[in-house]
Structure formats: C-alpha cells, structure tokens
Amino acid sequence: MDQALFYAAAALAVVGALVVIGQKNPIYSAFALIVTLCSLSVIFGLLGSPFIAALQVIVYAGAIMVLFLFVLMLLNVKREEDVPGHGGRAMAGVAVVLVALLAGQAGYVLWNTTLAPAPAFDASTRRMSEILFSPHFLYVFEATSILILAALVGAVALAKKDA
Amino acid sequence: MGEPAFVHQAVLLSLVLFAIGALGVFLRRNVITVLMCIELMLNGANLAFVAFSRAAGTLDGQVLVFFVMVVAAAEASVGLAIVIALHRHKDTLDVDAFNVMKG
Numbered sequence: 001m002d003q004a005l006f007y008a009a010a011a012l013a014v015v016g017a018l019v020v021i022g023q024k025n026p027i028y029s030a031f032a033l034i035v036t037l038c039s040l041s042v043i044f045g046l047l048g049s050p051f052i053a054a055l056q057v058i059v060y061a062g063a064i065m066v067l068f069l070f071v072l073m074l075l076n077v078k079r080e081e082d083v084p085g086h087g088g089r090a091m092a093g094v095a096v097v098l099v100a101l102l103a104g105q106a107g108y109v110l111w112n113t114t115l116a117p118a119p120a121f122d123a124s125t126r127r128m129s130e131i132l133f134s135p136h137f138l139y140v141f142e143a144t145s146i147l148i149l150a151a152l153v154g155a156v157a158l159a160k161k162d163a
Numbered sequence: 164m165g166e167p168a169f170v171h172q173a174v175l176l177s178l179v180l181f182a183i184g185a186l187g188v189f190l191r192r193n194v195i196t197v198l199m200c201i202e203l204m205l206n207g208a209n210l211a212f213v214a215f216s217r218a219a220g221t222l223d224g225q226v227l228v229f230f231v232m233v234v235a236a237a238e239a240s241v242g243l244a245i246v247i248a249l250h251r252h253k254d255t256l257d258v259d260a261f262n263v264m265k266g
Contacts, residue, residue: 002169007172010176013180017180017183021187026195033199040206043169043176047169047173047217049213052225060202064236067239071195075256077256095186098189103178103179110174110175111175115174115214115218116170117170117217123222128222131222131225132226148236155243158244158247159244
C-alpha cells in the first residue's frame with residue numbers, strides 16, 4: 001500500500017516537474033509545480049516527517065505558489081515567445097549535456113550506495129520543536145525572522161511604483 | 164514504526180527533480196518560469212535532506228529543510244519584486260532582454 005502510494009506520488013512529482021519546464025504558458029507551469037509540491041508532501045509523509053509534509057503544503061504550495069500566481073496574473077504574462085535567444089540551440093544542447101553529466105555522476109554514486117532507514121525515527125512535531133528551539137538552533141531560528149523582515153522590506157522597496 | 168521506508172528511491176527522485184529543475188533554468192526564457200525551476204531544485208534538495216535524515220535517524224536534516232523553506236520564501240518574495248521592477252522598465256519577461264550589465 002505504502003509502496004504503491006510512494007511510486008504514484010513520485011511519478012506524479014516527476015510528471016509535474018516535466019510539465020513545469022515543458023509548458024510555454026507560465027500559468028500552467030505554476031499549476032504543475034503545485035502538483036509536484038503536493039506529491040512531494042505525500043512523500044515527506046511516507047518518509048515519516050509529518051511536520052515537513054504539512055509545511056510543504058502550507059508554505060510552498062500555499063504561500064509561495066500563491067505569490068507566483070499573483071505576480072503572473074498581475075503582469076498578465078502571455079505565452080513565451082518562440083524566437084531562439086542568443087546562443088539558441090547550441091547553448092541548449094550544452095546545457096542538456098552538462099545536466100545529463102551531473103545527473104549521471106550523482107546517479108552512479110547514489111545507485112551504488114545502499115541507504116537503509118534508521119531503525120528508530122521520531123520526527124513528530126513535538127520532537128521537531130524541541131530541536132528547533134534547543135540552544136543549538138535557537139539563534140539560527142531567530143536570525144530567520146530578521147531575514148524574513150529584510151525580505152519583506154526589500155520586496156516592498158523593489159516593487160514600489162517610484163523605486 | 165514498521166513502515167517500509169523508501170530512502171533510496173527518495174534520494175534518486177530528488178536527483179531527478181534537481182536535474183529537471185536545472186534543465187529548466189537553462190532552457191526556459193521566461194524569468195518567472197526560471198524562478199519556478201529554482202524552486203523545483205530547492206525541493207529536490209529538501210527531499211534529499213529528508214531522506215538522509217530518515218537514513219541517519221536524526222532530525223538535523225529536517226531542521227535544515229525548515230530553514231531552506233524560510234530562505235526560499237524570502238528568495239521568492241524578493242525575486243518576484245525584482246521581476247515586477249524589471250517588467251516595469253523593459254515591458255518583457257524574456258531573460259535575454261535583461262543584458263544591460265553584460266561585459
């Protein structure tokens with residue numbers, strides 16, 4: 001059952017990712033990305049991480065993708081023009097070769113390592129919060145709030161009419 | 164918990180997602196699609212973090228995923244604000260149009 005669910009979610013995630021980069025219309029890309037993010041949330045849940053699974057839906061599929069769709073609709077984005085850019089097909093070929101090389105190397109290493117799940121694993125929200133607010137990560141956590149504030153101010157300053 | 168864990172398959176899936184995202188960054192011409200492909204790559208990295216955390220039995224990887232999500236949210240908001248400013252100046256979203264700083 002879990003096996004079938006994992007492979008279904010993985011297939012959905014890959015198909016969604018392929019639609020993201022295969023679509024000319026960015027709105028469809030955004031919706032396909034939401035499909036990918038939600039299937040990833042299922043996989044996080046299957047890996048025993050309910051907290052991350054919930055965050056994935058709330059923060060990624062919720063907040064971040066709404067931001068993307070908001071900007072797409074605000075700018076009234078049309079389909080991408082089909083003219084090949086400078087470099088054009090040659091650059092695209094180089095990119096495909098480089099990414100294939102990277103994926104091949106990493107895939108070779110990963111394929112030949114055996115990764116077994118640890119016997120005891122507790123990633124409940126309670127354990128997560130205990131670690132997140134332990135002295136080990138507390139200052140990092142507080143620093144992220146400053147980062148978010150800086151991003152907020154920066155976004156307003158950049159997108160203002162008379163910037 | 165006696166559930167079968169899919170650690171190995173999850174890491175391979177994260178590699179696939181990262182590769183697709185990287186390909187998209189190189190191949191797409193729309194700035195917003197490029198940003199979405201970056202989100203895809205970040206999610207591939209997140210999946211690898213969660214899978215390795217499951218394999219190691221510690222929660223440090225999960226905390227890192229949390230911080231990656233925070234940084235991704237900040238990156239998306241600032242990035243999209245820059246996209247809005249660029250659109251206002253050039254009236255296009257084609258990455259090849261933004262080459263003023265080309266050496």
